[in-house]
Amino acid sequence: DGGITQSPKYLFRKEGQNVTLSCEQNLNHDAMYWYRQDPGQGLRLIYYSQIVNDFQKGDIAEGYSVSREKKESFPLTVTSAQKNPTAFYLCASSSANAFNQPQHFGDGTRLSIL
Amino acid sequence: QQQVKQSPQSLIVQKGGISIINCAYENTAFDYFPWYQQFPGKGPALLIAIRPDVSEKKEGRFTISFNKSAKQFSLHIMDSQPGDSATYFCAAGNTDKLIFGTGTRLQVFP
Numbered sequence: 001d002g003g004i005t006q007s008p009k010y011l012f013r014k015e016g017q018n019v020t021l022s023c024e025q026n027l028n029h030d031a032m033y034w035y036r037q038d039p040g041q042g043l044r045l046i047y048y049s050q051i052v053n054d055f056q057k058g059d060i061a062e063g064y065s066v067s068r069e070k071k072e073s074f075p076l077t078v079t080s081a082q083k084n085p086t087a088f089y090l091c092a093s094s095s096a097n098a099f100n101q102p103q104h105f106g107d108g109t110r111l112s113i114l
Numbered sequence: 115q116q117q118v119k120q121s122p123q124s125l126i127v128q129k130g131g132i133s134i135i136n137c138a139y140e141n142t143a144f145d146y147f148p149w150y151q152q153f154p155g156k157g158p159a160l161l162i163a164i165r166p167d168v169s170e171k172k173e174g175r176f177t178i179s180f181n182k183s184a185k186q187f188s189l190h191i192m193d194s195q196p197g198d199s200a201t202y203f204c205a206a207g208n209t210d211k212l213i214f215g216t217g218t219r220l221q222v223f224p
Contacts (some may be wrong), residue, residue, distance in 0.1 A: 042214030
């Protein structure tokens with residue numbers, strides 16, 4: 001089955017710790033995205049990548065970092081600089097390198113502070 | 115100019131009724147208006163989307179109505195079912211960005 005796999009489903013971060021969220025897709029999509037979802041808010045874009053070895057900051061990139069070494073993989077690191085990391089993190093992909101094309105989402109990772 | 119305002123925040127509908135969720139956007143350069151459905155603990159799934167060259171699009175029980183002059187669009191769920199209970203997000207965008215509404219939690223009671 002083609003799709004987007006996010007892991008882990010739940011993640012806990014200690015003070016001062018960096019954590020990495022995994023996102024893998026087997027849809028052969030060029031574009032991949034990371035969003036943050038908070039209660040009562042819409043999805044906010046953290047980073048996106050339209051091609052391997054290239055990525056762009058979204059609206060709320062501070063305290064996060066990404067890499068795109070392979071087409072299928074787009075991991076997100078939540079660094080200790082992100083002071084309010086508790087949220088539901090969603091990874092998405094799209095076959096076209098444009099935001100006005102369908103995006104397919106994974107089932108998310110819920111990150112909490114210990 | 116980049117906001118997408120969605121209402122209502124929550125909606126309770128009787129089984130068989132019509133659910134209506136509204137969104138308004140500000141940027142006239144937006145040319146893509148999707149609706150996503152999200153169940154608890156899951157990622158959003160694309161339900162239906164419309165481009166501004168048409169005023170209405172229907173897929174099964176789901177219909178998008180689009181009013182370009184008013185910069186508004188809405189989702190209508192006909193014959194609402196308990197299985198439709200979920201959070202619905204509208205979005206508006208173009209090639210450079212996609213802005214999401216804040217979501218509507220729909221509950222359909224038998």
